[in-house]
Structures are given as C-alpha cells and as structure tokens.
Amino acid sequence: MEHAASHHKHHHDDHHDQESLKTLGFWIFLVTDCILFGTLFATYVVLRTNTAGGPVGKEIFDVAGFVAETFILLTSSFTSGLAVLAMHKGKIKELITWLIVTALLGLAFIGLEINEFYHMVMEGATISTSAFLSAFFTLVGTHGLHVSFGLIWMIAIMIQLGRHGINPVTSRKVYNICLYWHFLDVVWIFLFTVVYLMGVM
Amino acid sequence: MWEKIKDFASTFFVTGDPLIYGADVAIVLTTFAIIFVLTYYKKWGWLWREWLTTVDHKKIGIMYLIASLLMLFRGGVDALLMRLQLALPEMHFLHSEHYNAIFTTHGTIMILFMAMPMMFALFNIVVPLQIGARDVAYPFLNALSFWLFFFGALLFNISFVIGGSPDSGWLAYPPLSELSHSPGVGQNFYIWGIQISGIGSLATGINFLVTILKMRAPGMKLMDMPMFTWSVLATCILIIFAFPILTVTLGLLFVDRFFGGHFFTMDGGGNPMMYVNLIWMWGHPEVYIVILPAFGIFSEIVSTFSRKKIFGYKSMVFAMMIISVLAFFTWVHHFFTMGAGADVNAFFAVTTMAIAIPTGVKVFNWLFTMFRGRIQLKQPMLWTLAFIPCFAVGGATGVMLAVAPADYQYHNSYFLIAHFHQVLIGGVVFGYLAGIYYWWPKMFGFKLDERLGKWGFWLWNIGFYVCFMPQYALGFMGMTRRVYTYGWDLGWAPLNFTSTVGAFLMGAGFVFQIWQIAYSIKHGERDRTGDPWNGRTLEWSIPSPAPHYNFAVIPQVKGPDAWWEMKKEMQQDGTKKKPVQLKPIHMPKNSGIPFIMSVFWFIAGFGFTFSWVWMAVFGLIGVGICLLARSFQYDTDYYIPVKEIERTEKALGRAV
Ligand code: HEM
Ligand SMILES: [Cu+2]
Numbered sequence: 001m002e003h004a005a006s007h008h009k010h011h012h013d014d015h016h017d018q019e020s021l022k023t024l025g026f027w028i029f030l031v032t033d034c035i036l037f038g039t040l041f042a043t044y045v046v047l048r049t050n051t052a053g054g055p056v057g058k059e060i061f062d063v064a065g066f067v068a069e070t071f072i073l074l075t076s077s078f079t080s081g082l083a084v085l086a087m088h089k090g091k092i093k094e095l096i097t098w099l100i101v102t103a104l105l106g107l108a109f110i111g112l113e114i115n116e117f118y119h120m121v122m123e124g125a126t127i128s129t130s131a132f133l134s135a136f137f138t139l140v141g142t143h144g145l146h147v148s149f150g151l152i153w154m155i156a157i158m159i160q161l162g163r164h165g166i167n168p169v170t171s172r173k174v175y176n177i178c179l180y181w182h183f184l185d186v187v188w189i190f191l192f193t194v195v196y197l198m199g200v201m
Numbered sequence: 202m203w204e205k206i207k208d209f210a211s212t213f214f215v216t217g218d219p220l221i222y223g224a225d226v227a228i229v230l231t232t233f234a235i236i237f238v239l240t241y242y243k244k245w246g247w248l249w250r251e252w253l254t255t256v257d258h259k260k261i262g263i264m265y266l267i268a269s270l271l272m273l274f275r276g277g278v279d280a281l282l283m284r285l286q287l288a289l290p291e292m293h294f295l296h297s298e299h300y301n302a303i304f305t306t307h308g309t310i311m312i313l314f315m316a317m318p319m320m321f322a323l324f325n326i327v328v329p330l331q332i333g334a335r336d337v338a339y340p341f342l343n344a345l346s347f348w349l350f351f352f353g354a355l356l357f358n359i360s361f362v363i364g365g366s367p368d369s370g371w372l373a374y375p376p377l378s379e380l381s382h383s384p385g386v387g388q389n390f391y392i393w394g395i396q397i398s399g400i401g402s403l404a405t406g407i408n409f410l411v412t413i414l415k416m417r418a419p420g421m422k423l424m425d426m427p428m429f430t431w432s433v434l435a436t437c438i439l440i441i442f443a444f445p446i447l448t449v450t451l452g453l454l455f456v457d458r459f460f461g462g463h464f465f466t467m468d469g470g471g472n473p474m475m476y477v478n479l480i481w482m483w484g485h486p487e488v489y490i491v492i493l494p495a496f497g498i499f500s501e502i503v504s505t506f507s508r509k510k511i512f513g514y515k516s517m518v519f520a521m522m523i524i525s526v527l528a529f530f531t532w533v534h535h536f537f538t539m540g541a542g543a544d545v546n547a548f549f550a551v552t553t554m555a556i557a558i559p560t561g562v563k564v565f566n567w568l569f570t571m572f573r574g575r576i577q578l579k580q581p582m583l584w585t586l587a588f589i590p591c592f593a594v595g596g597a598t599g600v601m602l603a604v605a606p607a608d609y610q611y612h613n614s615y616f617l618i619a620h621f622h623q624v625l626i627g628g629v630v631f632g633y634l635a636g637i638y639y640w641w642p643k644m645f646g647f648k649l650d651e652r653l654g655k656w657g658f659w660l661w662n663i664g665f666y667v668c669f670m671p672q673y674a675l676g677f678m679g680m681t682r683r684v685y686t687y688g689w690d691l692g693w694a695p696l697n698f699t700s701t702v703g704a705f706l707m708g709a710g711f712v713f714q715i716w717q718i719a720y721s722i723k724h725g726e727r728d729r730t731g732d733p734w735n736g737r738t739l740e741w742s743i744p745s746p747a748p749h750y751n752f753a754v755i756p757q758v759k760g761p762d763a764w765w766e767m768k769k770e771m772q773q774d775g776t777k778k779k780p781v782q783l784k785p786i787h788m789p790k791n792s793g794i795p796f797i798m799s800v801f802w803f804i805a806g807f808g809f810t811f812s813w814v815w816m817a818v819f820g821l822i823g824v825g826i827c828l829l830a831r832s833f834q835y836d837t838d839y840y841i842p843v844k845e846i847e848r849t850e851k852a853l854g855r856a857v
Contacts (some may be wrong), residue, residue, distance in 0.1 A: 021338050021415055026405045028441060031717065035445040043464065043475065050470030052463070081305055128461030131470030138464075152825070156832050171836065 007130050019172040037187050040142060043192060044135040050197075054130035057199025061118050066196045069112045070188065073147075076105035077185040080178040087174050092166055095174070100157050102181065106151050113144050119175075130191045136195065143191060146184055153177055204338035215362050218299065225362055245430040254791040256340035256350040257502055259747060261347045262325030263644060266637070268351060269319035273711070275358065276315050280814050281308035281708055283338075284668075290689045300385070300685035301368035306361070308371025313395055314354040316491045316625070317402060319633045321350070323494060324409055324433055326644055330740035330747060333756045333763075338411040340789040341837070346401035346408065348799035353398025356806045360390035364810065367391035370683070372480050373454065375465035375473045380458045384809050388458065397799075406440030409433055418739070420758035424518070425759075428504070428511055432497025435521040436490050439528060443486035450479040459809065474539055481532035488519025489528040492624065493521060495632025496563055500637055503567045505734050506582040507574025510762055513566040520559035520566075522537075528554045537605045538612050545643050546605040553603035557596055564589060567753045579734065580654045584635035587662050592629030595620060598673070616676025619669045622788025626665055631648040634661075634714075642733045646745045649726035653717035660710030671696035729854065737765035750786045750841055753850050783847065785840040792837075798827035 004124035048057070117137070120126075127137040157173045164170050215221050239245050252260060282303055284390045286295045295303065319470025331335055337343050369377040378388050413434050417426070426434075454476065456462040463469030465476040504511040511517060533541060533549035565591065576582065602608050611617055642648050642811035667827040675696050680687065686691055703849040726733075739756060740747075742764045760766060807813075850856075 019412060021792065024785040025339060025407055025411050028410060032403060032407070032441055032445045035442060036449055039479065043449075043479075046475055047464070047470065047472065050463075050472070052468070052470035127456070128463065128469070131463040131466075131472065132471075134453075134456060134460075134462035134464050134471075138453065144614070152829075153712065154833075156829055164835070173832075192628050 019168045020104050021178060023172055026179065030179070036039035036070065037139075037142070037190075040135075040139045041190065043141045044195065047131040047135040052130040052132075054133060055123075055125050056132070056135075057195075060123065060125050061196055061199050062116060062119070063200060065112060065116050066192065069109055069116075070192050072105050072109045072112070073185055073188050076102045076109065079096055079105065080181045084175060087166060087171055090166060092161065095166070096158055096161055099154060099161075099174075103151055103154050103158075106154070106181075107145055110144060110148055110151070113140070117141075140191060140195065143184065143187055146187075150177065150180055150184065153180075211602045213363060215365050221362060223809050237762050249494070249793070250317045250791070253543070253796045254344075254793045256336075256344045256789050256791055256795075257749060258329050258337050258340065258343060259550075259644070261343055261661050262322045262327075264347055265318045265322035265325060266644075268354065269315050269322060269347050272310050272315040272318070272354065274597075276307050276310040277308070277708060279303045281704055283307065284701040284704040286685060287687075287697050289685050289698060290596060290691070290694050292436060295685065297535060297685045298368065301683075302366035304683055305367050305370055305373075305391075309357065309367075309391065309395070310354075311625075312371065312487070314350075314357065316629055316633070317398075318350055319637075319673065320436075320491055321346070321402075321405055321428075321642065322495050323498070323633065323636050324405065326640055328409060328412060328430055328433055329416070330643070330743070330751060331738050332413065332416060332421060332432050333739045333752060333758065334412065334416040334827060335751050335755075335786065337589075338791065339408050341792055341795065341831070342408055343793065345795035345798065346405045346809040348795045349401030349404075349802060350398040352799040352803040353396070353401065353806070354396045356397065356803055356810070357390055357394025360387055360394075364390065372484060374480075375454065375457070375471075375476050376467050377855045378454060378462075379466055381466065389455075389810035389812075392458075393809055396448065396451050396455075397802050397806050399444055399451075402440060403444040403448070406437045406444065409841065410437040410441065413437070418752075418756050418758050418763075421635070421763065424515070425758060425761045425763070428500035428514075428517060429494070429497035431518055432493045432500075432521060433836050436493045439486045439490045439493070442529065443483045443490065443806035446479060447487075450476065450483065453479075456683060459812070474536075477531070477539070478537055481535045481663055482529070485532045485535065486528045488621075488624070489524060491629045492632075493524065495588075495629050495636075496521065498632050498636035498639070499564075499567060499588060501738070501836060502568045502581045502585045502635055504762075505639075505736050506577045506579060506585075507571045508577075508735075509570055509574045510737070510765075511566065512569040514761065515560075516562055517566055520562045522561045524556060527552055527559075531556065534603055534605075534608070536612075537608045550605040552601050554600055557600050560596055564593060577676055579638075580649065580658070581635045581639035581734075583655075584631045584638065587658070588627055588631045590637070591623060591631065591665070593748075595623030595627055598623065601729050605723050611676060614676035615672040615679055615680045615682060619672035619676065621670050622672075626669075631661075639734070640740070642728040643731075643740055643747065644746050647721060647727050650721045650725055651719050653713055657710045657717060660706050664706025664708075664710055666703070667702050667706060671700045671703075675700075730791075737762040739764050742767065744855060747852060748849050750788060750846070753783060753786075753855070754781045779824075783843045786846060787838060787840055787844055789838050790836075792834075794827050794831050794834075798824055801827060 009164055079098050080102045083095050083102060086094035086098055127134050154177050157170070157177055161170050175196065214225075239248060240762070250266065255261065273615065279857075282295060283300065286292050286300060287325030325337075325343070364386040367378075367383070367390060368372065369383055369388060373388065373391055378391075386404045413430055414784050436742075453462070453464040457464050457466060457471070463471040465473045467473065500511050500517060520767050531537075531549055531553045533545060537546050537549070566584075578586075592722050598616070602611050602617060602620055638649055638654070675693055676694075678693060680693055680697075728745045731744040733745070734741070739758075742756065743752060756763065756767070801820045803820070805824065808816030808818070808820055
C-alpha cells in the first residue's frame with residue numbers, strides 16, 4: 001500500500017485520479033438506485049388501493065412507530081454528516097465515534113422496522129394478503145435491505161479506518177458511505193410521505 | 202431411499218424426449234473432453250491466470266465474443282427447430298409444450314445472451330483503444346460484469362437439461378408466468394438467469410460511461426470522439442436508465458412466485474398489465490440499446506472504407522441523443538391493444554414515428570459519406586451496404602406497426618415477427634458482424650479470409666430475405682405468432698416452407714463463418730502494421746493485437762479522426778514518430794474475486810430456482826464475503842517498469 005501510494009504521487013498525470021473516479025461512479029450508481037426506487041414507488045402508487053378485502057393502510061400503520069423511525073433515520077443522516085466533517089479536520093477518533101453513533105441509529109431503525117413488520121404479520125397482514133401489501137412490504141423492505149447493507153459496509157469501513165487511518169482511499173470510502181446514507185434518508189422521506197402519511201390520511 | 206432418489210432425479214432432470222437425451226450425452230462428453238484436454242496439456246493454471254482472473258479489457262472482450270458466438274449457435278439451433286416444425290402443416294416434430302419452451306429460450310437468448318454480450322465484446326475491445334486509454338475506469342468491476350453475465354447465461358441454459366425450460370415467452374407476461382400457470386422451475390431459471398446477468402450489464406453501463414467521460418486521451422474533446430464511442434456513450438445512458446426497471450420487474454415477479462405476492466396475479470388485487478407496462482419500459486429502450494452501437498460501427502466503417510470523414514458529425518451525435526430520449530417514450534406501442542384509449546395510443550404512435558426521423562438522418566449521413574468516396578468493398582463494408590436497405594424496410598414496417606388502429610390488425614401476427622427480425626438481424630446482427638470483421642485484426646492480429654466470408658455474407662443475406670419476406674405476407678394472411686402448427690386448409694404451407702429454407706440458408710452462412718474463423722487462424726493474412734484498413738481512429742495507431750498496456754505513451758489528440766491526422770502530419774514532416782520518454786505504467790492487478798463471487802451468485806440463483814433456501818442463503822453469504830474481501834484489499838495495482846515496456850515494444854517492431 002505505502003509503495004503504491006508513493007508511486008501514486010510520482011506518476012500522478014500518468015493515470016487519472018482513481019479515487020475521484022470511483023466517487024463519480026458511485027454517484028451514477030445512485031442514479032440507478034433512484035430509478036429502482038422510482039419504479040417501486042410507481043408500482044406502489046398503482047396498487048395502493050387494491051386491498052382485495054384485506055386491511056388498508058390506516059388500519060395497520062402505527063403512527064408512533066413510523067414517526068420514531070423517521071426521527072431516528074434523520075438523526076443518523078445528521079451524525080453521518082458530522083463524521084465527514086470530523087474526517088475533513090483529520091480527527092480520526094471523532095470520525096469513528098460519529099460513524100458508530102450513525103450505525104447504532106441505523107440498527108435501531110432496522111429493529112423498529114422488523115418489529116413493525118412482525119406485528120403486521122401477526123395481525124394477518126402479510127405480503128400475500130393483497131396487492132397493496134405486496135407493494136408495501138416490497139417497497140419498504142427494499143429500503144430496509146439497503147440500510148442493512150449499508151450497516152455492514154459501514155462497519156467494514158470503520159475497521160479499515162482503524163487499520164489504515166485517514167488516507168485518500170479510506171476517505172473516499174467514508175465519503176461514499178455517507179452519500180449513500182443521505183440518499184437512503186431522502187428515499188425514506190418519500191416513503192414517509194407517500195406510504196405512511198398518505199396511508200393514514 | 203432408492204425410490205426417493207429415482208423420484209427426485211426424474212423431476213430434477215428433464216426426461217422423456219430423445220432430443221434432450223442426445224443433448225445430455227453431448228454435454229457430458231464435451232465437459233469431459235474439455236477437462237481432459239486442460240488436464241492433459243496442464244492448462245489449468247494458464248486458464249486461471251490468463252483468463253479467469255484477468256481484468257484486461259481486451260481479454261474480457263474476447264471472452265464475451267466467444268460466449269456470444271456460442272449463444273448465437275444455441276439460439277440459432279432453437280430457431281431452426283422451430284422453422285422445421287413450421288415448414289409444413291400438421292408436423293409432429295415438436296409437440297406444443299416443447300415448441301413453447303423453444304420460442305421462449307430462443308428470444309431470451311438472442312437478445313440477452315447473444316446480442317448484449319456481443320455488444321459488450323465490442324465495447325471492451327474497442328472503446329479504451331479508441332479513446333487512448335489503458336483500461337476502463339473500473340477493471341475489476343468489468344471482470345465482475347463478464348462473470349455475472351457468464352454465470353447468468355449458464356443458469357438460464359442449464360434449464361434445458363435440469364428442471365425444465367421456461368415457456369411463457371421471452372418477456373414472460375403474467376399471468377402465464379405466474380405460479381398459477383407456470384408451476385415448474387423453468388420460470389425461476391428465467392428470472393435468476395436474467396437477474397444475475399442484468400446486474401453485470403448495469404455495471405458495464407456505469408463503467409463505460411465513466412470511462413468515456415473521464416479517461417479520454419488529453420486533447421480529445423467530446424466532439425472529437427469517434428462515432429462508435431459516441432454510440433457507446435448513448436447506449437450506456439440508456440442502460441443506466443432502463444436496466445433498473447428490468448431488475449425491479451423481475452424482482453416483483455419473483456416476489457409473486459416465491460413469497461406469494463400479488464403484483465401481477467389475477468386475484469388479490471394484482472394487475473398483470475402493470476407487468477406488461479414495466480417490462481416494455483425496459484424493453485423498448487433495450488432494442489435501442491442494442492441497435493445504437495451497431496449505428497456507431499457502421500459510421501466507423503463507412504468513413505474508413507470511403508476514405509472520408511463522416512458526413513454530418515454533429516447531426517449524427519444529435520440524432521443518437523434524440524433517439525435515446527425518445528426511446529423512453531414509446532413503450533406502449535407494444536400493446537396498443539391493451540385499450541388505453543385513443544389519446545394515449547395517439548401519443549405513443551406519434552413518438553414512435555418520430556424516432557424514424559433521427560434514424561433517417563443517420564441513414565442519409567451514411568449515404569452522403571459514401572457519395573463520391575473511394576469505396577472499398579472489404580467485408581465490413583459489405584455488411585454495412587447490406588444493412589442500409591434492410592434496415593430501411595424494417596423501419597418502414599415499424600412505422601406501419603406504429604399506426605395504432607392498423608396495429609390492431611398486425612399485432613402479434615407474423616408481420617410483427619418479420620418487422621423485428623428485420624431490424625434485429627439486418628441492423629443488430631449485421632452491425633455486430635461488420636464490427637467483428639472490422640476489429641478482428643485488432644483483436645487477434647490477422648484478417649478473416651475474404652473468400653469464405655463472402656460465402657457467409659451471401660448466404661446470410663439471401664437467406665434473410667427468403668426467410669422473412671414471406672412472413673410479412675403470412676401475417677397478412679392471418680398467421681399469428683407462437684402457433685406450433687397449422688392446418689393444410691389455411692394455404693400457409695408454401696410461404697412457410699420457403700421461410701424455413703431461408704432459415705437454413707442463414708444457418709449455412711453461420712457454418713461458413715465458423716469455417717472462415719478456423720481457416721483464417723492458420724491461413725489468414727497477418728497484420729503487422731497495426732493499421733490494416735488505413736484507419737482513422739486511435740486503435741489503429743498501436744500494434745495488433747494491442748500490448749497489455751495498450752499505449753506505451755498516451756497520445757496527444759488535436760481533433761476528430763486523430764490517427765488520420767497524425768498520419769498526415771507524419772507524412773508532411775517526413776519524420777517517423779519523435780522519440781518519446783517512457784514512464785512506468787500503472788496497471789490493475791488480476792483478481793479471482795469476480796469469478797468466485799459470480800459462482801456464488803450462480804449457487805444463490807440455483808437455490809432460489811428450486812426454492813432450496815439453504816442453498817440460496819449459502820450463495821448470498823458467499824457473495825457478501827467476496828464483497829468484503831474486496832473491500833479489505835488495498836494492494837490492487839502495480840507498475841510495469843520501463844524496461845519491460847521497451848522490450849515489449851521492440852518485440853512488436855515499434856521503435857521507442
Ligand atoms: C423506426 C423504427 C421502429 C419503429 C417505428 C418500430 C415500431 C414497432 C412497433 C409499433 C412494434 C409493436 C408492434 C406490435 O406488437 O404489434 C414493434 C415491435 C418490435 N420491434 Fe420495432 N420499431 C422500430 C425499430 C426497431 C428496432 C431498431 C428494433 C431492434 C433493434 C426493434 C425491435 C422490435 C421488437 C423486438 C419488437 C417486438 C417484440 C415482441 O413483441 O416480442 N424495432 N416495433
Ligand atoms: Cu418498441
């Protein structure tokens with residue numbers, strides 16, 4: 001690694017800046033993820049009234065639960081921003097601490113979501129009850145899977161930070177995971193509005 | 202116990218058809234032959250080091266090419282089987298279920314496992330060389346894309362002997378593709394085969410977009426880029442916007458089948474027409490994804506073999522961009538008969554017809570480029586010349602189909618079949634073949650034999666018209682697609698028989714091409730100049746085949762047709778290249794992770810297909826571990842020392 005890094009400086013104009021290249025690719029990946037969620041949202045909107053005699057949103061959405069989820073995820077987005085700020089100041093301890101806080105909040109979010117799903121299923125509102133519920137579980141579940149994936153990735157990055165400190169590679173990774181985290185937050189805002197608020201209204 | 206095993210085997214393996222048993226034997230024998238050859242010649246290590254772990258875009262391109270030719274063979278055999286069955290009325294060659302499976306696998310394979318990888322082969326082989334780069338933006342991801350495609354295609358193809366093939370059409374419309382109507386595992390093979398290779402395609406889209414935007418040689422502005430590179434750029438944008446829709450659509454179908462969801466079912470509030478909308482929101486852009494690179498190839502070839510720069514460069518670029526946008530607003534023309542209403546149908550009819558305008562602009566630009574050019578009728582140019590009238594007719598019948606009220610008559614008839622084969626064979630296949638002939642010397646260092654190639658060319662072309670012109674007429678006579686047989690009283694026999702003859706002529710053309718490749722490996726004209734066609738773009742400035750690092754020194758570009766201008770300059774100066782200062786070259790290291798990760802995807806896909814959750818989970822965990830392993834890898838590149846570059850360049854006859 002050291003070796004490659006020192007070479008990196010020598011031959012800077014020989015090859016393009018690898019790290020900014022990767023960040024650009026990550027942005028484009030997020031575009032594709034946007035379309036993925038866009039398609040799921042469209043499906044949900046088309047099917048949300050097709051309850052086929054099953055429960056409607058009002059009957060199964062727990063207001064306290066989804067407000068808490070929203071609050072927690074928004075906060076975690078904020079703390080991930082603090083992590084990036086700490087990174088820019090070169091403070092590795094602070095950086096890792098904020099990442100840990102972010103991850104814990106993310107974990108709490110996932111916990112609440114699993115709890116929500118569990119209760120719905122116990123009440124008999126499952127993915128195979130109606131088209132509405134298929135769309136609901138798929139849309140919200142896909143977001144949840146994204147968050148879970150992000151959690152594992154974040155932990156991996158924390159370990160790498162511990163090993164290598166802050167360098168161009170690790171800071172690119174921190175930057176991208178936080179970008180991802182904000183993105184999931186934005187998606188959640190739409191979920192909150194389109195699924196939950198419009199559902200209980 | 203024994204009974205249980207026998208029971209399991211009789212459902213696990215496809216049984217009961219002599220054709221399939223024949224195939225079983227062939228597959229087992231080929232596998233053993235390959236294993237034997239590799240072991241006998243001690244080639245396992247070589248295979249692993251040079252191919253399975255490579256991240257070199259040129260080698261990845263060659264692997265894509267080989268795989269796509271194999272798939273062209275498989276899809277072609279499917280086609281010939283169908284044409285045999287339809288050659289005469291009331292044939293008993295294939296029974297109806299078998300026929301359903303074959304038209305499904307034929308369509309899916311030809312678009313997703315033949316056209317797409319052949320396209321990616323050309324992306325990989327050409328784009329970095331054309332823009333003066335040493336590799337793509339993400340070489341590791343590029344290798345991963347290939348292996349995901351490979352194992353996705355493998356998963357799809359084994360359905361032929363294990364479990365049973367999908368049989369609800371190449372786009373798997375529900376409710377036919379739902380558990381209620383397709384309870385077997387075939388449809389799961391379809392979903393997972395496409396899903397796994399689709400992730401790879403999406404990654405390739407991102408990879409080449411960034412490559413083109415960020416890795417061009419210094420001085421090459423966007424408006425200096427070769428036309429093929431432009432077409433790849435347009436295609437990548439289409440891939441990025443269209444493929445996530447496919448991922449979701451198949452994902453939802455999977456949820457229906459695996460978790461009992463109700464997205465597209467007939468009960469529980471599901472809506473099958475939503476699937477049809479979604480799949481065509483991907484599907485129509487998809488047909489433009491495969492045709493745009495063909496347009497790019499034709500532009501390169503027309504310009505090279507007419508010895509002129511391309512006519513109307515800017516209008517070519519704009520035409521492609523307009524096509525890319527319009528491609529997203531025409532999807533409903535595939536189901537005007539859904540009955541969305543006159544206003545909706547009118548909108549989509551107009552957008553569809555509008556696409557013919559930029560396409561026409563391109564055709565005229567090719568014609569004007571040839572006008573007063575010194576045209577050389579080499580193989581790539583032959584295919585290009587054959588393409589122009591063929592595609593013009595295909596486009597015209599497309600406009601006929603786009604007339605919504607008239608489409609109520611044409612829809613799902615043999616008229617439609619003839620239309621899309623005309624644009625897909627006459628456009629996509631001819632285009633990629635032209636590209637393969639054109640860039641073959643760059644890939645392998647020798648040209649493909651002209652004489653055998655001409656046989657192939659004429660057989661394909663005559664065969665094409667003999668096969669598909671009768672189908673337009675059959676459509677008018679009322680023959681619908683996807684019928685496995687018909688009566689004598691309908692009067693369709695002569696035209697169908699003719700069509701089958703044409704199909705076999707094309708098959709013979711393919712055989713000639715394989716013969717041509719085999720013959721040329723031994724006797725083909727070697728290319729020692731690196732510039733066998735007197736080309737205009739940067740790929741022709743380096744030796745054939747290109748060295749591992751492509752360019753010993755990254756070229757400085759001053760405008761379009763960079764290599765042509767450099768050649769002119771060199772002639773004027775009377776000097777050869779000025780001496781240059783070599784520097785160590787930064788290159789990515791090979792990696793086994795893409796291959797291994799794709800094997801795990803295969804395992805996961807297989808598990809999901811058979812609803813063996815333990816296996817699916819095992820596969821997914823493997824995928825996760827591979828991802829983490831890569832994340833923790835920091836030592837991923839190295840430098841080629843100057844000495845080694847000098848040695849390589851000298852061996853290739855280049856003064857440095
Ligand atoms: C000006 C150009 C084109 C026009 C106006 C056009 C129009 C149409 C229309 C209206 C249909 C639907 C007809 C029906 O289902 O009744 C159709 C089907 C189709 N077209 Fe085109 N098309 C054009 C070019 C292309 C190109 C370039 C390709 C591929 C490279 C292509 C591939 C297909 C395919 C695969 C189908 C039918 C697939 C299926 O139903 O399974 N078309 N076209
Ligand atoms: Cu279309």
